[in-house]
Amino acid sequence: MNANGSLMHKLALQGVSRRSFLKYCATLATLMALPPTAGRAMAEALAQARRPSVIWLPFQECTGCTESITRSHSPSIESMIFDTISLDYQETLMAAAGHQAEEVLHKVVEENAGKFILIIDGSVATGLDGAYSCIAGRSNLDLLREVGPKAAAIVAVGSCAAYGGIPKAKPNPTGAVAISDIIRDKPIVNIPGCPPIPVVMTAVLAHFVTFGKLPELDRLGRPRAFYGETIHDRCYRRPFYDQGKFAKTFDDAGARQGWCLFELGCKGPVTYNACAHVKWNAQTSFPIESGHGCIGCSEPDFWDAGGFYKALSMPADPLKFVAGAAVAGAAVGVAVSIANRARKGAARAAHETATLADLEK
Ligand code: SF4
Numbered sequence: 196m197n198a199n200g201s202l203m204h205k206l207a208l209q210g211v212s213r214r215s216f217l218k219y220c221a222t223l224a225t226l227m228a229l230p231p232t233a234g235r236a237m238a239e240a241l242a243q244a245r246r247p248s249v250i251w252l253p254f255q256e257c258t259g260c261t262e263s264i265t266r267s268h269s270p271s272i273e274s275m276i277f278d279t280i281s282l283d284y285q286e287t288l289m290a291a292a293g294h295q296a297e298e299v300l301h302k303v304v305e306e307n308a309g310k311f312i313l314i315i316d317g318s319v320a321t322g323l324d325g326a327y328s329c330i331a332g333r334s335n336l337d338l339l340r341e342v343g344p345k346a347a348a349i350v351a352v353g354s355c356a357a358y359g360g361i362p363k364a365k366p367n368p369t370g371a372v373a374i375s376d377i378i379r380d381k382p383i384v385n386i387p388g389c390p391p392i393p394v395v396m397t398a399v400l401a402h403f404v405t406f407g408k409l410p411e412l413d414r415l416g417r418p419r420a421f422y423g424e425t426i427h428d429r430c431y432r433r434p435f436y437d438q439g440k441f442a443k444t445f446d447d448a449g450a451r452q453g454w455c456l457f458e459l460g461c462k463g464p465v466t467y468n469a470c471a472h473v474k475w476n477a478q479t480s481f482p483i484e485s486g487h488g489c490i491g492c493s494e495p496d497f498w499d500a501g502g503f504y505k506a507l508s509m510p511a512d513p514l515k516f517v518a519g520a521a522v523a524g525a526a527v528g529v530a531v532s533i534a535n536r537a538r539k540g541a542a543r544a545a546h547e548t549a550t551l552a553d554l555e556k
Contacts, residue, residue, distance in 0.1 A: 203242035216242070223398050226473065227410060227420040240405035247404055248303060248311040250342065251285040254335040255328045255362045255371055256317030260353040261287050263390035283311075286330070297331045304345055312403060313346035315339070315374050318355040318362045322370030336377065343378040348409055350384050350399060351375065354492060357385035357416070364498040375416065384409045385416040389492035392473055395421045413467075415495070421473070426463035426489045429471035432456065445486060460504040461488030468493040 206216055220241065221234035229237075253261070265288065282288070283303040284296070291299055303311065317335070320327035325334025343349060351374040354360040362371035375383050386395050399418055402410045410418045427433065435441070435455040442450035442459055455461070463471075466489050470481040483489060488504075491497045 220401075223394075223401055226394070226469075227398055227402065227418070228423075229420075233405075237401060237405045241401055247400075248281045248283050248307040249314060249400075250283055250300065250303060250311055250346075251314040251316075252330075252335070252338065252342065253286055254315060254317030254339075254356070255320050255369065256353065256355050257361075258287055259390045260316040261285070264352070264393045264396055293331075300342075304342055308345045310347050311345075312348055312350060312400070313342060314350045314352055315356045316352040318359045318371035318373065319377055320362070320369035321372055321377075322368070327369035339374070339377055343374075343381060346381060348382040348384070348403060349374060349378060350386060350396070351416075352386050352396060353391055354387040354389045354495075354497065357387040358495040360389065361498050382409050383416055384412060384418060387415075387417065387422075387493040387495075388468060389497070391493070392421070392469055392475065394473055395469060417467070421469040422467040422493070424467065424469075426466045426468055426471045426483070430463055430483060431471070432483060450486065456483060456486075456488035458506050459488050460490075460502060460506055462491030462494075462497075462503075462507065463489040464507060466491040466494055 203213070203216065207213075217234070217238050220238035224230075224234035224237055227233075251261075284300045286296065289296060289299075317328075319325070319335050319339055321336055325336030328335045330338060351357045355362055355371075356374050359367075359371045359373050359376075362369060363373075373385075375385070384399055386399065388395075395418065398421070399410060402408075402418075410420060413419045413422055415422075427436070430436075432453060432455045435453065436457060440449060440454045441457055442454045444450065445459065450456075457464070461483065463483065470489070471483070474481045474484075490503045491500065494500075
């Protein structure tokens, strides 16, 4: 193997030390809840990786996912890894256009059949046989049917690709559907969010390069390591929730003291994503830290569920009253701790059978 073509060689040229690279891989492995040895295995595999071919097809989307992933972390190692994969087709980023671009697409697909990773953002318009959304005179639907079966795996980036997203919102004039509604016999990983967190995407790519397969997924096809807990589970405002301290408006005294945003419509309790601990913009912040409740953008049907400023119609949490009494003694504190764990388990169980939309009814 020519080491000059490896990722480590490219990173070295950009001044990234092996130590930094190892540290980054260890962090990725930790975020993905892999065993301690996985960080080194990931580093070795990535260091020698020969730029896996990646084709990125944008369908019915707003380009927010591309904006998020290409801008958020530069100039971190993470963005360099993304730069260093062989991104052979991406309309928004590529210099080629017109017939030249289409020739590249078909050449890459044929030369890498069964080996390339297909990334898609945006939903698939199925109305009028896909005519609502076309690239180079061909519908997204037609293109997906041709390219999808030749991919090694598909990464559905953003809530539109994962679930249909905003284009699928009522009355869904284009007949928008998710990628998994069309392609059913390929490994598909959903990375929902509007937009999704960039590090989740690079972690999935790193996992695929390292182990040759997608990471463990949940029942909605999401990487369990990043979507295994709710925003509420990891929210730094959670102690206020447990004490029953809720902001009533966005500028009242409670809001200024960082109280819980549940009564202002926060959907953190029913939203599975990693915003609260992975955060955004190089781990700077996330919406709740900026004073706005979670809108549940990574859950199916989040737009139709609506009510961004309407509190969830979940039953009032009786435990907050127990929590209020916890100051009376350590014994009650232990009871709260046990009860909190029970509540977390119950919330998860409830979520197995209820979507955000169901909870909004
Ligand atoms: S309801 Fe929202 S703001 Fe309150 S603790 Fe949960 S996630 Fe955080």
